[in-house]
Amino acid sequence: MKLYEALAAELAAAIHAGELRAGDRLPSVRQATANRGVSASTVFQAYYLLEGQGLIRARDRSGYYVSHGARLLPPEADTPSHPVDEAAVVDISNTVFEVLESAMTREIVPLGSAFPGPLLFPLDRLGRDSGAAARRLDPWSTVDDLTPGHADLRRQIALRYLAAGLQVHPDEIVVTNGALEALNLCLAAVTQPGDTVLIEAPTFYAALQSLEDRRLEAVEVPTHPREGIQLDALERAILRHRPKACWLMTTFQNPLGGLMPDAKKRALVELLARHEVPLIEDDVYGELYFGTRRPALAKSFDTAGLVMHCSSFSKSLAPGYRVGWALPGRYVRAVARRKLTTSLACPILPQMAVARYLEKGGYDRHLRRLRKILQMRQTAFAQAVGHYFPSGTRATRPVGGYFLWVEMPEGVDALEIHRQALSCGISVAPGPIFSAKREFTNCLRLNYGHAWDERTEAAIKTLGTLVAAAK
């Protein structure tokens, strides 16, 4: 983060916290320059940024003041969920599809989308790497690089783990068609139809669909929007339901955006190991942190080989390349064999292109830029929600990823808002698709990973109006 951005973020935080109030005068440029030892241009840039965000306003010749009606963040949604503690066959897939399929056109403002804006990614450079890979393709690699996948790619993935403090041998990695295939392969490796699986509440709808597809029973466990699944409730659920697996996102959970603290991740892994419950860890947002360091992987604390870590490059580098992988611990052979049985292997060129990109360097630079953009979009987006949605609305404050979880006032029907929004050309992801029991009826997951522009702001304004009318 640049100096002026840091200064702006600090001032914005003071405004959101109420330390600076509407009408308060900000330090003059000269004062700020002197107090902080930064250049005048840094202060100017910070103030321009805050002005653009609607937080402060210049008055002729007298300096900058905190705006009246400054766009404050909505109050934080920070109470844990309390789902019904009953195992149940899942039956939500049709609803999920109806919601998703309704929004698959470019004309719709994609606030319900699961993907960040594709322009955020170095697709040009990856394209050149694809071309180079294609020119260098050894025909025999079409046979040699079957599952578990292209050796160079697996080596590069292992190197990234090493940088994150986790020693991994390339042979422990199985390349898959995106993280979703990895998750499904892992789930299938440790469950039989009729088994019970523990999940978060709310949870990523694709997890629900996978459970439904395999006729597994779901038990939803109370989950805190900031800190993830609650371990005491998790242990009670283990003792009561004897699950065959636990499927979680411990980093920037979809849809809440919560980040489980490192110590809690360690306690989670130890708890599950004590009960011999495999953990399927979906880590697709792990690289999209706004803080100063990569959050730990639950896998880092895995001494029993029970953590099946799944990830991909789809959200961090190469959308559309469908390059994902599993690191399935003691289940690596079972996962590889299942991959061979269900889809044989992944295409070789996308794997080679990504491996080449990683080898040549630049991934971290790209990620730093991506994280900064997402963080800035989150601020603008959350402020707009605070501004346009009616009082009684709360929202999460994730420190990574690109989803905001919005709790609308009690009684507002998210599925109805979804339908009305769609007729206005806006998609949203309504709460009930994230729940086996169709709970979270007044919640929305909104995607701030697309461009912050007038069209997006207008869409939030429209949503706010719809919600206010439904209140």
Next chain:
Amino acid sequence: MKLYEALAAELAAAIHAGELRAGDRLPSVRQATANRGVSASTVFQAYYLLEGQGLIRARDRSGYYVSHGARLLPPEADTPSHPVDEAAVVDISNTVFEVLESAMTREIVPLGSAFPGPLLFPLDRLGRDSGAAARRLDPWSTVDDLTPGHADLRRQIALRYLAAGLQVHPDEIVVTNGALEALNLCLAAVTQPGDTVLIEAPTFYAALQSLEDRRLEAVEVPTHPREGIQLDALERAILRHRPKACWLMTTFQNPLGGLMPDAKKRALVELLARHEVPLIEDDVYGELYFGTRRPALAKSFDTAGLVMHCSSFSKSLAPGYRVGWALPGRYVRAVARRKLTTSLACPILPQMAVARYLEKGGYDRHLRRLRKILQMRQTAFAQAVGHYFPSGTRATRPVGGYFLWVEMPEGVDALEIHRQALSCGISVAPGPIFSAKREFTNCLRLNYGHAWDERTEAAIKTLGTLVAAAK
């Protein structure tokens, strides 16, 4: 086929049929030139070809004679299988994996391989098309071209169907990660665990693995090596076992290589429609015919939407690209949704590259060359089997594809031959992996799709020695 090849094929057929016998003199070049109205060089080329195949031999100044010990084809394996008519849970997958995994290195002579030699394919041109596609990639296509797949590719596939006489709308096609994923998606769309599925005997081992994976029961139906599954037995099995699907290869069946005649395909489709049994048609070898026209698709006779046709470009154009598809008839929506749930979508660049290749033309020229090479390799390969394997050996005579099914003398244990061959650096595919009940204990599937060279011939000689010793 060129003139000299046609002439050589005709003479080879006469030798194999016994019309020309060992020691018989072939017409002189002058006679042949005059009789057939072809040039002397055509006759020379034909004779050279036959000499290279070991069928004829030149004697100084006196012309060409049919060789003593000419490499005759082995007697044809042409009796239908007679599997046990009992539904059974499949439990063969471990054996299949042990056999396949043992042979996954380049050092092994890959007679047990499922893939043809990768040098047979235009990977260079496809590589250039990949590069061009990467340069032209619209970032939004990473979102737009999710399942059912890249629109241009689906249009090109529909055009190929049109050329084969089948009118298909691109929206009826779901792009998949190779044919294997298509087959699995189709199977899952029409079955529940515990259901019964009818298959051929022998059948492609991946079909067995898919049934095992989904806990389906298999009923193996008698199958003729030349003409495919027997319809009277099929109807009896339908009435007795009430199957939820029938999974067949009607064109160049793996492993037998049989080709069901067009009229029989029509009767098959009508029979299954009468009983409302969906047909999963695996057509991955359909383009590899040696005859003058593409064999009909069972799908062509489908008026009820019950035929789920699956294919790919992996065996005909683009190995390693994993571009396959399903044409699932009335189940298209179910298949697309299942694809979304299990692996979301296929990578976009391989789809674009193949679409671009097809659009620019040259596929048919490539295929003509490929078919000719495979046919010539089959002759050389089958003759070597006839030459080196002990009497009592029989083999199929497929008119397409790249597999030979070899019946060794009664009592020879194919799994034992597999182990011995492996220790000699040769892979084979032993008969029992093609059977839910581990039948075909004296059979091998051999792949003639790799280069015909000294190493391959030496491998067949070694195999023949092993078989003779085991007899």
